[in-house]
Amino acid sequence: MAIIVLSNREPYAPRTGPDGHVHWVASIGGLTTALDPVMQREGGTWIAWAETHPEIRTVHLPEAQPRYRVERITLSSDDVRLSYHGFSNGALWPMSHYFLERAQYRREEWDAYRRVNETFAQAALDCAEDGDMFWVHDYQLALVPGLIRRARPDARIGFFWHIPWPAQDVFRTLPWDRELLDGLLGADLIGMHTPAYTRHFLEACARTLGTETDVGTVRVGERTVQVEARPIGIDVATFEALAANPVTVDRAQRLRDNLRTLMLLCVDRLDYSKGIPERLAAFSSFLERHTAARGRVTLVQVAVPSRERAPAYQQLRTQVEGLVGRINGQFSQDGWTPVHYLYRGLDREELVAHYRAADAMLVTPLRDGLNLVAKEFAASSQDGVLLLSRFAGAADELPGAVEVNPYDVDGLSATLVRALRMPLEEKKARLDQMRQALRQSDLRAWTADFLRDLAGKAALPSELLRLEDRPLLILCDYDGTLAPIARVPRDADPQPGALQALSGLLHHPRHRVAVVTGRRSAQVYSFLPLPDLTVVGLHGMEWPGQAPPAPQREVLERLARQFPSARGVRVEDKRWTVAVHYRNVAPAEQSSVQRALDQVPLESGWERIEGKAVREFRPSGYGKGRAVRALMDGTPGWYPIFIGDDTTDEEAFLAVNAAGGLSVKVGTGETAAQVRLHDPAAVVALLSAWANPG
Template sequence: MSKMIFISNRLPVTVGKIEGALQYNKSIGGLATGLSGYHQRSGSLWIGWPGMADEDMTNTDREDILRDLKDEHKCIPVFLSADEVELYYHGFCNRTIWPLFHYFSNHAEFNTETWEAYRKVNEDFFRVAETVVEDGDTIWVHDYQLMLLPQMLKERFPNAKIGFFLHIPFPSFEVFRSLIWREEILRGLLGADLIGLHTYDYVRHFLSSSRRILGLDQNLNRITFEDRFIQVDAFPMGIDYERFSRDYDDEEYLRWEAEVIRAKDDTKTILSIDRLDYTKGIPERLKAYDTFLSRHPEYRGKVRLNMIVAPSRIEVVSYAHLRREIAELVSEINGKYGTIRWMPIWFLFQSFSQEMLIAFYRHSDVMLVTPIRDGMNLVAKEYMSARIDDEGMIVISETAGAANELGETVVVNPNDIEAMAEGIQQALEMPTEEKIAINRIIKERLRRYNVEYWADEFLGALARLNVDDVHAKTRNLEKERPRIEKAYRKAQKRILFLDYDGTLVGFRAIPEQAKPDPDLKDVLKRVIADPRNTVVIVSGRDRKILDTWFGDMNLHFLAAHGLWRRHPGEEWSMSMMLDNEWKESIRNILDWYANRMPGSLVEEKEYSLAFHYRQCEPDMVVKKLGDIREAILSMTATMNLGIQEGNKVLEIKDNRINKGFGIQPFLQDEHYDLVFGAGDDFTDEDLFTALPKKAFSIKIGIGATHANYYLKSWKSMRHLLRKFAEISEETR
């Protein structure tokens, strides 16, 4: 029976040691708090770091932790050393990914040592997961600490349903592209079947980066990657609404609430709660409050800002500087406006329990939530949920993810000090009936879309994804490898038709760069060394390039989609006589568009023209490609010319020439025990339809096809050819 597995950097339980005894406490944080209840009710497993360095525990401690976490908390620990935590978490996660994804590029460090630690710890998580995951399980991976893990899991467990949720912003392409390891991060994330982010802006940014950096096609938020579809969607995280909106009657809470009320007196209070972090916009918030008091002296002595800053990463130099800047601003404002009886700011550099914060929420007139950038910011939702009198109001940054759901409140630009000062005034002076109306609308929204709804919606979307629909009419050759290997081993006369680009090698920015590497030439030599094999390279490439690359090998060739044919030791011959009178007029059109589409290029072949747009900006391609097709079709309507569409290329050539036409002489002149054909794009469909019914036809990658099998990528094709070579060498 399949099971549910959560994987995150931290477990919902933190392990510590006091006077030699192990202690188990609930972890602090939005994810641990939000999903812990769901985890307990669902019977899922949770994999993560227990919060205690490997060096601080004995072997007996480790055994006890393993047993206690599994038996009592349904958790499985990943043990990490102090050095790993320092380099992976404090290093790459918090000094590279965190600042970059929050648009603080000037704070981002690019360090190979911390990157290697990040990669290794992701592998450590994978090795632990590998011990409990089974194909068919549902796995939900969380956040920026584990962005390489989905790919590792998918490669090992292809039938597992894998979801990934990013709890911080995904930056724009212009920012993300500056990451040295951008491709590795994207490929890691694309191991997931469903990628969730907080807002549609983040979804758009992720789709843009995957399209521009990896060149991946997408439609309706669905990315085509190798032999799979990956869905990307927005799932704004909710909170435990009932926890914040219910009545509290325990003595400890009531005692603390009474203190908050006493301290408030008749003063209007503004609340600010943040972890110490440069993304939170705390200095800008203080400057806005200063401006507000300067512009509105009538509020002096009548309003107070309660600023709570939870200590965080104070050992990091930039955070220590931030703490000092905040303290200096608080001191300056208090010194400028304060009196013996009134201080404009109460600055509390400490952490409070959730219940204590709820008391603050309920008795604060305005909440300031003005981060420079924030993935969601659950504090804003907590405040609105806790205001059981419906009279609270928020001043919220437009760059906080929560602003999309709290648009009825006062939304400001966090970089605009004047606008924030005006926002404070607007929130304080908003009529009570207007606040009540806004509160009720928002609270009903938060009540419906709570953390359980969020988790159910994400996991429901993941469950509805049917990976098998991707290839409804084709079979995965990897699953039927024994069948083709048996057929290959048994056959005494074989013919292999192999496309080149996208089938034997990956695509390159410039076509001439996709030359065969030593590994490819080696495996082809091993296959053609078997006298039972006839190997034919069937390519849209020009014959001269194929001669240059493979002229020293005993291969058969069909170049220019079958126009040119050559057997080993013979000269090239044309399958049909053609002319080039049309070329000049079509070339002028293609050159005109190439000059207006940076990254495109026109390749002139002997009897065709190819327009390559792999390096073009994708949005521009969407706009221009239809115009190019229309212009060419209008000129070629009365000719035997057509547009052949390949992978990021349009080729204009004679309609009568195609790969299916080119392979016919090979199949007519000889009888083969095994016929094998492989290709990756639309130009290979003619080849697939021309093959005998019993042939093995293989589509590389995803998409509608006439082939009866598919393989994941050109790398999978190489692996299969190596297996063919091994069988040939064993049976020769």
């Protein structure tokens, strides 16, 4: 099984060297960084547009040690103009970023877009063999999944949409909205950067096509398409190592020495979605209001050239450079220039030196699918502050950033003052918090997870699939097992496909299924609205049809008065028990919060249980182990399986092990479980395989 990647941009660009020969240089960007190592390891084919040197149709890369091939697509100048510059960047790009006044919908450009997508799809089909997986990338190739599906109904096809998916009232302005959705729904797995984008996409499918949708899924005929929020990460270790390199440290110090002021850094592709004019206006307002900052604060704006032939981008460049000139003309004094403007890209080493030198990083797009610059700064900075637009997809992932509204010029100006006055301890705590989040969604994990989940059943351990022939009693935890761990428990929506898999098991002639959780049963039913599903809540205190014992509220109130109040601590009152979550506490402070919770005196008849970044206080005499034993006693003759991820699930693992059943651990860590699955997506793939063995 090989991987076939399709993208508009190629992973290596041809460059003619001094010797007159063509050499291949790795493209800068997240996609190449993410997929090139996988392609080098696994082999396969990458299909992309031959923007330059179109005479070279096939090349094996990397140049020094070729491991995979690139098939380069030659496009006519008309198709480049109409499809790439026209429909892709003149219609889909502005529409997706909510700039409807810039969107132009032209039939001629749509026809060219279809032709280009057909060309890419045919190139993929020509080089594919049975069992190969296809992974298509971004808005330029949205029709490709449907075209491949029609030719290969059984193919495994993934798609990642890298820009925002807009709200339905914006998307419906596109005259070819049905055709675009039909093309995308040829995929088995569609990835987007944020839950908001996936919700908008599901609404578009329901309202435009009338398709059946559920949490993270769309029903297309006999197929179920999964639609998931999977924000792309960065190679955190690489940026941390570069930032710590003595050469980078020295380079950063020279930057600061040359400025001799505090440094505000902005790095953007020159695009109207990035909010550069609004940011410059905010900096001008800042200098106008805070005269003491003049001569003490410098804004460094790196504007990376983009789509230079497009009139809209030429006008934007003129506007930005005019604003830079006006600010410098108005405020320059005594050899100090307020704005240093660089109209060029920076190589990675130079970029990281700028990240390390900056006192604050301003990432203030008016709309952005994600924004990797924000993540790179968080991984590289030692003591800087990240100011991040609430309209960037990355804002959901970086809790340590200072959120700003790029449309609020005065508010952004005021936030600059706060950032520059922020105590060092708070800066470091915020950076630690962001780095912890970044490590949980590393770039390589993003790639591996997507490909594994795209493979679906084929990636599961065969010994688990063989169990399907037996009558199974399948018992699952909820958080971390049927749903990804969420920063806030109320946001823990089930893994896409979980509802369908559980529904299939509930109607299976041989199998039984139940959920055993630390949550209240009502909470789980709100996520999994399946009336026939047995849910045992509160670690075995709450059973269907049985009221729990009266809650000991006075004990809970006394306990709550002793909990630490550090930033990021969240107390979850479950009425009968209380859980204290510290997942969102800065990493440097988590151990002290944990110690404080472990030292809270216990009342008679109460116990403290340990979970992932949580301590829960509950009456003694309960637990998932006891609940699982009771469920097994009630279903003799069924082969018991328990699937869980947390330390609170260990007693359940021991219970099924003692009964001769199977225990399955989700994720890493020491465990008594016999088998591991990687994540909730793998759990859902397994449950789906048991529910629908065909």
